Amino acid sequence: MKKTLIALLLLLMIQLPVQAQAATFADKNLAQLVVEAEQVFIGTVVSAQSRKLPNGAIVTDFRFSDVQLIKGDTAGTDIVLLALGGEVDGLRLEIPGLPQFQRDSRYLVFSSGNGKDIFPVVGGPAGMFQIAAGASGGNPIVLTSSGMPLGTAIAAEIAGEVASPALGAVQPPVTLESFLAAIKSRLGR
């Protein structure tokens, strides 16, 4: 039954192509994030170093430390993601709609196109999740890129249910543990 529902969801997505606009990214469900990501990892942003390219564009290297790799390979202990935008000598380049990694924040990241795409995360904000401490020191929870509770669709996907708009914001928070379990399930582990 669960597979049938997921198949139906995928079919709907095929029939109604998701439109991406502006510095904006196509929404992605968990299955797509897992499949399309070259790397999936958890890490903490320890530095954000901007520099100017020869063509005049400004880019920023985000360095992630304390990395827990879930999918893909990494050459070292840290991972560096390159994104368009940043500030050099008082001149700042910004792209509306492009999410921002915040220093000292910890993220779950579905990365792809590093060094090639304007923002090397699958689906932009859809593929980066903040990790926050759970209530009363409980299990860490997963929030959206902007620190909001997860949307009903992906939360339901993790929980193995069909999304219900009526749940709204009162749905229970998604723990990192359950999120990782859902990822690993889709990776066949």
Added chain:
Amino acid sequence: MKRGSKLLTAALLAQLISPPAAGFALLPEPPAHGFVMNLDVSAAPFQSIGYGLTSWRALAELALARWNAAGIGSGPDFNFFGTTNTVVAGNACARDGVNEVTWAASNCGFSYGSAIAITNRWIVNGARAEEDVLFNSNVAYNAYQGPLARAASGSETMNDFFRVAVHEFGHAAGLDHPDQAGQTVTAIMNSTVSDIDALQADDVAGARAIVWSQASATTTTTIATTTTTSQMAPGQIAMQSYFPLRPGYEWTYQDSTSVRPYKRVIGQTPVSINGIPTWVWSDSGGVARYMTNDADGIGRHASGSQSVVPGFGNATVSTIYAPPDMYVPAKVTLGGSADLSGTIVENVSDGSSKSNSYTQTNRFGAERVTVPAGTYTTVRATNVRVMNGVTSTNTIWFADGVGIVKLKYEESTGYTQTYSLSAINFTPAPAGAALNLQAGWNLAGNSSTGTLDVAATFGDAGNVLTVWKWIPGSAKWALYTPSLTAQALANYAGSKGYDVLTGVDAGEGFWINSKAGFTAQLPPGSAVTAAAFQGVASGWHLIAIGDNKTPRELSTALAPTTLWAWDAGQARWYFHAPSLDANGTLSNYIATKGYLDFGAKLLDPVTGFWVNVP
């Protein structure tokens, strides 16, 4: 006291109505200046799906015009965006001083990912100094209205250039994605392209909330770029207010072939030609043209000569055009064209007649032009006529509320003549100024000398609940609602002691309770100035002015005890009291009462406001 209690009731009623949830999202940095965009996209015509014969550039111009019509900032600035007169090769990957708008296969060497267009914002000293817009040339684009369509291959979206351009220029103006800011609103600024193909109320409210002072704008006029109404098809512009035929209106031009100024004047009374009332539009060269500007468009019905003071003497009609010689249709599509080929049957005054057939193609675009009188955002109409073996090209630049600001005549013989506007003798009409209404209560005003036809303007029951006007003489309200028939409305209004509202006259304000956000338009006319209210009777008046005064400036002409304007978005009152302003306690009083301070905010042509005159 009775008047006061009714006003209080209205005010309480307005405050009790819950405003719509706060919408839109602003980018943190204000613009350093208005943006002149370099539309480095092709001007070559192509047959679009939904906009007829158009071009990418024309569509981009139209998208900019939409934001200008909405107005940027609280002023608002209706000329925030301009376009360069000449397209140059800009670099979107660097801050080069050019606001580049172009196609590109990558963004500075980086893949777009799933984005179809991107705006690169360059920020210096905390202000946005340059905006570069890139359209992803790897994906399919066309232009159409309504629901999103598929590309021919069937698997991809056929992107609509116009709505994407509107979205990107919204970023350039200063708006972010409301949905990514946690809001659920209907807006073209949402991050995902959708069936929404035009600005929504939330977008307009956001544009008006951008921190931008019209006073610091680099432009010289505040004339709306387009005259959109909720009934008009996307991309169309109604030309009526672009050619004001008003008694005594006078335009002075520089003539490229003469050192003498060239004038055109409208006569004082209409003249009937073939039973049709026309306005005599005569020039300092002694030529009179008998013009109409109506549902058929702008047309010439006759020509003649005039030997006395232009516009005031009797003209001798020498030629009658049947059918009339049409300059432009009533509605034009920027980037589009119209075939106005036909035959002019000239009935000459000596009794003879001659017939001349011609082919004529009119093309329309938007252009920002600078002439001695100022800089204007215009509709450019280029008509190429072939008649009697001679090809002539007339290019006319029309500015909303102003009329013809530039005219260039070229013949295949090599003859060229250009007229450039240097002065007008009237205040440009606020006609065409967009009246952007939000869901809920709006306090609006008609600062045009024309009367606003309430049923014609607010007759859509899908948008409008009620419209109210205060009648000072009888101290009562006049009501209109599109949900009742005329008879039912009369019965209801009579039972409640209201009048039936049919028109909002020059300089009057009015309340409108809207079901949804939508855009309406003020009627054609010149601007009612603050000076018109000097000596107004004591008591409460709900008024509007068209000369953009601050409350402090208005007080020198009107000297009210108090002045109030309603902010629909915040559901709060703006307040001003000259006496408190004079003794320095106004700001403190406003703070203690929770009102809003006008500060430098202007009483713009579409704002209605209360004044209590001692």
